[in-house]
Amino acid sequence: MQIRVRSGGHDYEGLSYVSQVTFVILDLFNLCETSVDVEKKTAWVQAGSTIGQLYYKIAEKSGTLGFPSGVCPTVGVGGHFSGGGYGTLLRKYGLAADNIIDVRMVDVNGKILNRNSMGEDLFWAIRGGGGASFGVILAWKIQLVAVPEKVTVFTIDRTVEQDAINIVHRWQYVAHKFDKNLFIRIYLGRVKSSQDGGRTIHALFNSLFLGSVETLLPLMKESFPELGLQREDCTEMRWIESIPYFSGFPTESLDVLLNRTQPNVRHFKAKSDYVQKPISTNGLKGIWKLLLEEEAEDASMILSPYGGRMDEISESAIPFPHRAGNLYKIHYLVNWDEEDASERYINWIRRLYNYTAPYVSKFPRAAYINYRDLDIGVNNKGNTSYAQAKMNKVFRPSYHVGTTTGNGFMGKLNASV
Numbered sequence: 001m002q003i004r005v006r007s008g009g010h011d012y013e014g015l016s017y018v019s020q021v022t023f024v025i026l027d028l029f030n031l032c033e034t035s036v037d038v039e040k041k042t043a044w045v046q047a048g049s050t051i052g053q054l055y056y057k058i059a060e061k062s063g064t065l066g067f068p069s070g071v072c073p074t075v076g077v078g079g080h081f082s083g084g085g086y087g088t089l090l091r092k093y094g095l096a097a098d099n100i101i102d103v104r105m106v107d108v109n110g111k112i113l114n115r116n117s118m119g120e121d122l123f124w125a126i127r128g129g130g131g132a133s134f135g136v137i138l139a140w141k142i143q144l145v146a147v148p149e150k151v152t153v154f155t156i157d158r159t160v161e162q163d164a165i166n167i168v169h170r171w172q173y174v175a176h177k178f179d180k181n182l183f184i185r186i187y188l189g190r191v192k193s194s195q196d197g198g199r200t201i202h203a204l205f206n207s208l209f210l211g212s213v214e215t216l217l218p219l220m221k222e223s224f225p226e227l228g229l230q231r232e233d234c235t236e237m238r239w240i241e242s243i244p245y246f247s248g249f250p251t252e253s254l255d256v257l258l259n260r261t262q263p264n265v266r267h268f269k270a271k272s273d274y275v276q277k278p279i280s281t282n283g284l285k286g287i288w289k290l291l292l293e294e295e296a297e298d299a300s301m302i303l304s305p306y307g308g309r310m311d312e313i314s315e316s317a318i319p320f321p322h323r324a325g326n327l328y329k330i331h332y333l334v335n336w337d338e339e340d341a342s343e344r345y346i347n348w349i350r351r352l353y354n355y356t357a358p359y360v361s362k363f364p365r366a367a368y369i370n371y372r373d374l375d376i377g378v379n380n381k382g383n384t385s386y387a388q389a390k391m392n393k394v395f396r397p398s399y400h401v402g403t404t405t406g407n408g409f410m411g412k413l414n415a416s417v
């Protein structure tokens with residue numbers, strides 16, 4: 001039998017709980033302790049912990065320490081850190097994997113290894129290349145990072161009528177060059193037009209600034225005046241309060257960070273790209289057109305700026321090569337609720353991916369391993385080879401579509417296409 005290892009169960013293609021042969025799930029959700037050492041600014045976090053639980057435990061001990069990992073609290077640290085792991089602190093501190101300093105891992109012989117006993121090569125390989133290749137991670141030791149007592153957040157909404165295309169176009173030139181303390185990502189998606197109630201696309205500029213409103217306003221005026229940020233758009237809060245803010249979770253109580261159940265579980269398919277040259281306004285208009293199609297009712301694109309700390313880390317420091325030269329990353333996503341409709345939606349996102357091909361990284365067209373996409377990089381059963389797996393197989397005959405889970409148990413699984 002094969003073994004599937006699951007920590008948070010968030011794999012986009014369900015690889016932690018799907019197999020074509022008889023298998024056993026090794027579910028680590030009960031290993032979810034975190035111990036924080038405030039003086040040394042380090043923590044040991046067990047693999048089954050969610051990042052929400054980790055953030056909560058850090059904030060319990062200190063208001064000025066944080067950790068640069070994902071946005072969504074229900075993601076598990078076992079898979080997430082193994083594949084990189086990024087969120088709103090990316091431009092200041094890099095990835096979760098950049099801030100791992102030690103590990104406990106079980107190898108195939110049942111031996112428990114740490115950084116010292118496994119050696120630097122293996123320790124290199126497990127930070128960013130994807131989990132489940134080398135052993136079972138039991139716990140990570142991480143370097144915590146400094147966050148100010150107050151951070152500032154804002155979300156600015158612009159429709160096409162409000163010049164969204166030009167502002168998004170401009171953002172591509174500046175977002176990777178901003179002060180490291182400033183992270184502005186863009187969410188593109190469908191809304192009803194205020195003018196005639198028809199469909200339109202809006203761009204949400206969603207930002208974390210590691211500092212006060214006073215410092216942010218002049219900085220924005222200088223770096224990105226096109227957005228027209230006003231004081232009343234901004235809210236100051238503790239860093240830990242920005243976690244529910246960015247994930248769209250209720251903000252009344254931080255206890256929501258301890259809840260492993262992902263709300264709004266739906267069918268979805270996602271893809272990713274890296275952008276190295278700004279996309280022309282004509283190129284953007286084509287994207288807008290695709291987002292207005294029937295299947296894109298609940299589709300989105302999230303553009304996350306790189307630059308800052310990401311530019312300073314070499315592409316071979318860990319097995320996460322997307323560093324200097326990348327302006328931003330695109331995360332494509334389509335959601336749906338109907339059963340038996342997967343093919344339509346998946347075809348739509350493939351068409352979008354096909355459309356953007358000329359505008360994104362090439363030779364190879366890069367993707368983020370944590371946004372697992374079985375349209376690329378798949379081996380046949382039995383013997384495997386790099387030459388075969390590197391082929392871009394957009395039209396494979398059959399695979400599974402995972403759905404967001406996050407409760408540490410089996411997610412909804414469906415739809416062979």
Ligand SMILES: Cc1cc2nc3c(=O)[nH]c(=O)nc-3n(C[C@H](O)[C@H](O)[C@H](O)COP(=O)(O)OP(=O)(O)OC[C@H]3O[C@@H](n4cnc5c(N)ncnc54)[C@H](O)[C@@H]3O)c2cc1C
Pocket residue numbers: 004005006007008009010011012014015016028047069070071072074075076077078079080081082083084085086087130131132133135136137138262370371404405
């Ligand atoms: C709702 C949602 C939001 C997300 N937001 C972000 C985000 O903001 N930033 C970001 O970078 N990514 C994000 N992701 C992607 C996320 O980083 C990946 O899905 C990640 O692999 C999830 O880790 P997991 O432990 O929850 O998943 P799992 O499904 O448990 O595991 C993922 C993979 O890692 C392997 N694995 C799991 N645990 C171990 C272990 N202990 N040892 C060895 N291998 C293991 C599994 O076998 C599987 O191959 C998000 C995903 C979802 C569903």
Ligand SMILES: *[C@@H]1O[C@H](CO)[C@@H](O)[C@H](O)[C@H]1NC(C)=O
Pocket residue numbers: 259260261262263264
């Ligand atoms: C956890 O979150 C889920 C989904 O939002 C919700 O249904 C459940 O009531 C929550 N549990 C607790 C203990 O708050």
Ligand SMILES: *[C@@H]1O[C@H](CO)[C@@H](O)[C@H](O)[C@H]1NC(C)=O
Pocket residue numbers: 351354355
């Ligand atoms: C992808 O785009 C290319 C060129 O733009 C086109 O020839 C091809 O038919 C497209 N494929 C799909 C599946 O749309």
Ligand SMILES: *[C@@H]1O[C@H](CO)[C@@H](O)[C@H](O)[C@H]1NC(C)=O
Pocket residue numbers: 381382383
């Ligand atoms: C895999 O390769 C090995 C060595 O080349 C060979 O002996 C074996 O039969 C192959 N297995 C399959 C399933 O093709």
